[in-house]
Amino acid sequence: MSNRLPTLALVGATGAVGTVMLDILSRRENVWGEIRLVASARSAGKVLRVRGEDVVVQALAPEVFDGVDVAMFDVPDEVSKEWAPVAAARGAVAVDNSGAFRLDPDVPLVVPEVNADQVRNRPRGIISNPNCTTLSMIVAIGALHREFGATDLVVSSYQAASGAGQEGIDTLRDQMAKVAADRTLGTEAGDVRAAAGELGPFPAPLAYNVVPWAGSLKEDGWASEELKVRNESRKILGLPDLRVSATCVRVPVITTHSLTVHATFSQEVTADAARKILGAADGVEVLDDPAKGEFPTPADVVGTDPTWVGRIRQSLDDPRSLDLFLCGDNLRKGAALNTAQIAEVVAREFTS
């Protein structure tokens, strides 16, 4: 153990998640010595602000990782696949926010509130950050699992446009501007489709609509996003046999994923007991008083860090099951924040 502040590299500093990361690094307790900002050659030379200082963006190259202790990757899968091992070979611990390594048995998939202990099991020098939809529920589900033992999850998502990146946000805003002016739309098949214009990254119009698809087509009709929720929940909770059914649906919300979860446990669980455990859990906020109109909605939780939980009910036909509604900002805890938290766990190895 040394006792210096570790050096951090942020790869993908100019992207959508990278931008949120600069804000997060500037607001959280400062555990870093030098912070290097890295992006594609196209963005090299740009000046970005982090922790109140101007930093010049460097082009991605093997040498930028020399002397780096932790390298965060907020880049597409194929960039991570190539460059995270390069960073690791140069001695950095790579914390990757892409899908490239999540199911690699030699790469831990970490949510610090749930399985921080996995951070040290990193034979490849790489730690992976889960998908945003999994992250929007797993802190709360993990807290309940610790107490009651999860056996089954049935998940339906209400996913925001920003899950499809800046193009997703722009597409939804453009469509909204087109359909909002016409008060006749939405009553006949195809009229919203005709008016909405470009579909962007979505397979159907998103304004005035919901679209039951996220990701790419996998075997037996499953969407990749649905399999991620299943496989990543199993790995994070350490439950390889957890039964998970997910249906992922995109909704016309800019940012913040919502989910309904029907969770079954190995023992009885009352709503009051669940409320108590969730209320005491790190990273979880309970907002659950429908008599006062209190439950989480994306419009009210966007921009915040916790996983918000409301509508907590014991299932009427199975005392071992709970029905829940959860909201989480898919760009914060769902991406940048969790990556920052993982990196901070690693940073403690250098200073403790």
Next chain:
Amino acid sequence: MSNRLPTLALVGATGAVGTVMLDILSRRENVWGEIRLVASARSAGKVLRVRGEDVVVQALAPEVFDGVDVAMFDVPDEVSKEWAPVAAARGAVAVDNSGAFRLDPDVPLVVPEVNADQVRNRPRGIISNPNCTTLSMIVAIGALHREFGATDLVVSSYQAASGAGQEGIDTLRDQMAKVAADRTLGTEAGDVRAAAGELGPFPAPLAYNVVPWAGSLKEDGWASEELKVRNESRKILGLPDLRVSATCVRVPVITTHSLTVHATFSQEVTADAARKILGAADGVEVLDDPAKGEFPTPADVVGTDPTWVGRIRQSLDDPRSLDLFLCGDNLRKGAALNTAQIAEVVAREFTS
């Protein structure tokens, strides 16, 4: 049995569902003799068009039911509660679209494709039409149940604004007009709430948002709409012990409810077998080829009669379970159409 065309009264002819009913009565095979249009005294004297003819609206009074064979009620619960028995006492069969009688053991709850045989079990002379959310899935679930025997349903809804009436539609359109112009909204907690303006019938803004609430608060945190899905599904399917968990969520769609359903049966069921049964079922359309971008969305099915089903998958962890996505127009099959279909089953008693 007589052999004359029966006389129909439509109570609530000037309302949102009544307006759709006039269209439906004008398009479907004509099984009616006289059609009387009835509404509150305020609307009496108005002239409405049905079956290509002008009809003067009469004020609701006991005498309007004299000589009426079938009286359809598309009015609020309290109006039905008072007036459906009046119509029945005057000799009409009342077909009620409100929530007033749905769980009355002496009133059948009918979806003709599922339990048309129940129409004759009407000791009070009243037949009830299910809630729009139940109706958006039950034709498809009923077809699968007939073949495989349903044991469990986990339902999440994506409910349209028009489920809250014309006020719901107007509120969403007004909010959309306000938020669509501002491209900065949706990234900070509360900014959509501040911009959206009036909440209308919803407990939170609906534009750029989803709201996990529909109906009124019942015991243990359940919303009335969620209990309706459970109780009505049990009654329609004739399964008093069916396990049902529903979470109802409002989404910024004008018309057409969508639902995800995780349905478990008493025997194994493959996606192909389900697709075959649903493809052959009356009132169901299968649209399920994600490789071609084919799945139902509200924007494409609004204004149509069937229940649309897509994303049909056998659950990966239980061969007795299916995961489905369904869409149904909540003003057509979800309200007016099913009422018309029930009335037509009764009409056959007069002509067959």
